[in-house]
Amino acid sequence: MDSKEFKTYCxxxxxxxxxxxxxxxxxxSATAEKQAAAEFQRLLPQGVATPANYLLKIIMSADVVGxxxxxxxxxxxxxxxxxxxxxxxxxxxxxxxxQAINLSCKxxxxxxxxxxxxxxFGGNQRAVHVYQKANFVTTDIMMxxxx
Numbered sequence: 001m002d003s004k005e006f007k008t009y010c011x012x013x014x015x016x017x018x019x020x021x022x023x024x025x026x027x028x029s030a031t032a033e034k035q036a037a038a039e040f041q042r043l044l045p046q047g048v049a050t051p052a053n054y055l056l057k058i059i060m061s062a063d064v065v066g067x068x069x070x071x072x073x074x075x076x077x078x079x080x081x082x083x084x085x086x087x088x089x090x091x092x093x094x095x096x097x098x099q100a101i102n103l104s105c106k107x108x109x110x111x112x113x114x115x116x117x118x119x120x121f122g123g124n125q126r127a128v129h130v131y132q133k134a135n136f137v138t139t140d141i142m143m144x145x146x147x
Contacts, residue, residue: 001055001067006048009055009067013084014040020121025146043071043083054107058087058100065091068104073117080108082118085127101134 001009017039018032027035044050052072057064066087073079082104087097108116118136120127122143 080113
């Protein structure tokens with residue numbers, strides 16, 4: 001991504017991330033977008049130039065079909081973390097998610113990583129399905145109950 005694409009990506013991703021945090025009742029609707037923006041700023045303080053972060057466009061036949069944000073885990077330098085992954089709605093259900101994840105694994109290997117980790121929001125069965133097809137395994141499940 002270049003700086004202009006990054007700005008557009010952040011605006012969209014911050015809103016989507018805030019909505020997911022509201023949906024799973026982690027953040028309130030009054031503060032979610034502000035909290036999401038703060039988290040993006042903390043993780044990407046230098047934007048696309050933030051060291052150890054890879055902000056990638058997923059392209060098929062000259063069309064941008066999605067985005068992927070991969071970063072080095074500070075405490076585990078051989079581990080990459082997928083902070084964000086999206087196939088745009090017009091390109092979903094065509095197997096592109098699985099292909100993109102498999103390509104991201106190759107990219108990570110080429111950059112010296114030996115493992116990739118990610119988080120999936122509860123209830124996102126579409127994402128779970130894609131990751132399972134790409135041989136990811138569940139390592140932790142967090143649950144909560146409102147009282």
